[in-house]
Amino acid sequence: MAKKNNLEYIQDLQNNSEVVILNNPIATPTFIRQLSKSKKAEINEVYTPKLFYEIASRLKPSDLENLSRNSNIVLTLEIKDFLKSIQTTNTSGYSYLIDSIKMLQTTLVEWVEGRETIIVPIISQSVHKHDSGKIDLYISHDLAKQILQVRETENFSFFKKNVFALQTTRSIKLFPFFSSWKNYGRPIEVDLKSFKEKLGFNKAVYSRFSSLKKHVIDPAIQEINDKTDLFVKYELLGNNLESKKPRVTGIRFWVWEKKNLKALEDKKTEVNNGEVFADIDKYIEQLSTDYKARLRKHADEFYDRLLANPANKTHYSELIVKFQGTSLVNQFNMVTDVEWMMKEFFRMFPYHAESLRSLSAIRSHIEVTELDAKSRGFLLYFELDEAFELKIIK
Numbered sequence: 001m002a003k004k005n006n007l008e009y010i011q012d013l014q015n016n017s018e019v020v021i022l023n024n025p026i027a028t029p030t031f032i033r034q035l036s037k038s039k040k041a042e043i044n045e046v047y048t049p050k051l052f053y054e055i056a057s058r059l060k061p062s063d064l065e066n067l068s069r070n071s072n073i074v075l076t077l078e079i080k081d082f083l084k085s086i087q088t089t090n091t092s093g094y095s096y097l098i099d100s101i102k103m104l105q106t107t108l109v110e111w112v113e114g115r116e117t118i119i120v121p122i123i124s125q126s127v128h129k130h131d132s133g134k135i136d137l138y139i140s141h142d143l144a145k146q147i148l149q150v151r152e153t154e155n156f157s158f159f160k161k162n163v164f165a166l167q168t169t170r171s172i173k174l175f176p177f178f179s180s181w182k183n184y185g186r187p188i189e190v191d192l193k194s195f196k197e198k199l200g201f202n203k204a205v206y207s208r209f210s211s212l213k214k215h216v217i218d219p220a221i222q223e224i225n226d227k228t229d230l231f232v233k234y235e236l237l238g239n240n241l242e243s244k245k246p247r248v249t250g251i252r253f254w255v256w257e258k259k260n261l262k263a264l265e266d267k268k269t270e271v272n273n274g275e276v277f278a279d280i281d282k283y284i285e286q287l288s289t290d291y292k293a294r295l296r297k298h299a300d301e302f303y304d305r306l307l308a309n310p311a312n313k314t315h316y317s318e319l320i321v322k323f324q325g326t327s328l329v330n331q332f333n334m335v336t337d338v339e340w341m342m343k344e345f346f347r348m349f350p351y352h353a354e355s356l357r358s359l360s361a362i363r364s365h366i367e368v369t370e371l372d373a374k375s376r377g378f379l380l381y382f383e384l385d386e387a388f389e390l391k392i393i394k
Contacts, residue, residue, distance in 0.1 A: 014059070050086045053160050071141055076134055108120065123139065162179075187254050230257060280394055284394065287373075290369075320335070
């Protein structure tokens with residue numbers, strides 16, 4: 001049952017043309033890097049990935065119904081609307097778009113499926129209707145199927161308007177990478193060599209980390225923080241980091257959705273206006289109290305969202321049936337303990353959209369708390385168990 005529910009969640013995202021959800025090889029940074037190998041690299045690295053994300057966001061599972069393998073799905077692109085959506089200010093936007101379409105018609109994607117090796121171009125054919133302002137893009141059955149075969153785990157999604165708002169190649173390459181980690185719940189540590197290779201920054205000009213930092217990492221994160229729904233921070237890993245010649249071996253990133261940053265601002269306000277804790281035990285006691293209050297707040301919000309969405313009716317009913325006749329369900333078939341309900345719902349449906357949303361919010365709160373403890377000079381470790389109980393270790 002949980003598997004079906006998670007697939008339904010994925011299909012909901014696939015049916016939303018404002019969202020891109022991917023996980024297969026063509027969504028990797030290597031693929032995006034491949035799209036831009038042309039004389040107009042800088043232009044194509046901006047336009048071509050955006051065109052691909054537009055295609056991916058508009059493909060729906062229903063498009064494959066009754067479609068034979070040798071047929072194509074036709075997506076009509078309104079040229080003016082698309083250029084406006086990607087926020088282009090370049091007067092040559094039309095010609096760059098045509099170049100990007102041609103690029104995708106000559107870019108081949110290859111994968112193995114069963115006993116077959118399949119090789120197809122991203123766009124099989126394009127038809128420009130002169131004086132109509134429209135271009136028809138033909139996407140093969142096999143490619144559409146591959147894009148839509150999103151696994152239940154290890155997928156990632158984002159609103160395409162975020163990547164459309166970005167105007168530099170470095171930001172467009174890094175945004176999907178950061179998006180894939182936004183619900184991870186803790187910092188991400190990456191090896192510097194692997195980071196450069198996977199994202200196409202393993203060039204001579206970036207052999208010195210100071211150059212990579214100045215020309216790629218800092219400006220990309222600045223643009224992503226300014227223009228998207230993510231907020232990213234990082235710190236360096238390595239040896240002699242405070243010296244004039246540091247040896248950087250990796251990077252630790254923190255990725256938040258901005259909607260969760262209010263908690264961080266609340267913590268900053270507490271530090272500035274509240275009590276300064278010198279006693280670590282007293283501080284831990286306060287953190288535990290804060291966490292319990294926050295968990296209750298998340299549970300109340302979870303319950304409201306669950307009942308407000310008709311699509312959740314089946315899952316809620318299954319939970320009620322399972323505990324009917326106990327003190328946890330009253331005579332009106334309503335849950336008497338919302339905090340318990342959130343925990344039990346997560347056990348029954350761990351991949352449901354609401355379960356993942358609550359887990360992400362709770363982890364974000366813990367992440368903010370970790371930063372607050374660090375800023376106070378307290379070295380604490382936080383462990384969250386399956387019942388959402390928080391253990392603080394000093």
